[in-house]
Amino acid sequence: MASDIRISGLVEESIVDGPGLRFVVFTQGCPHRCKGCHNPQTHDFDGGYMMNVDEILARFDEDPLLSGITFSGGEPFCQPGPLCELAEAVKARGKNIFIYSGYTFEQLKEMAARQPEVERLLCLCDTLVDGPFIEEQKDLDLLFRGSSNQRILDLADYK
């Protein structure tokens, strides 16, 4: 039986959350509390609703034009176990994984040393956009990011 993920919502076709046409899972629960966050409804760890990985996959499979899946938030790395299940199934379909995190890559590597599922999710991730949203560094012209401190990191080497 596949696991459940606590989510705030799905967007089944997006062109602004990573390259190509993407299926976006907005996870529910975020510890970062960035000033000026555009998704404050995703902060409450008891909010949103539960959805099974198999249900999400069935929706993903309805659209053969998708390039891959994006995990956004909320903070995806607060639910690494079920997201690994989903990411593994998406990778098995030959599609890619793009993840937004409010943690920096360096913080995630420290977490990965203590939490094997964080390590596994980093290994499954093709591209990571890292770091909190910093309102003072907000830039509407940035590709796939909200503020200039955030980096688009190719994690091919991490594997």
Ligand code: SF4
């Ligand atoms: S990490 Fe994202 S969802 Fe969380 S507070 Fe910051 S901008 Fe909002």
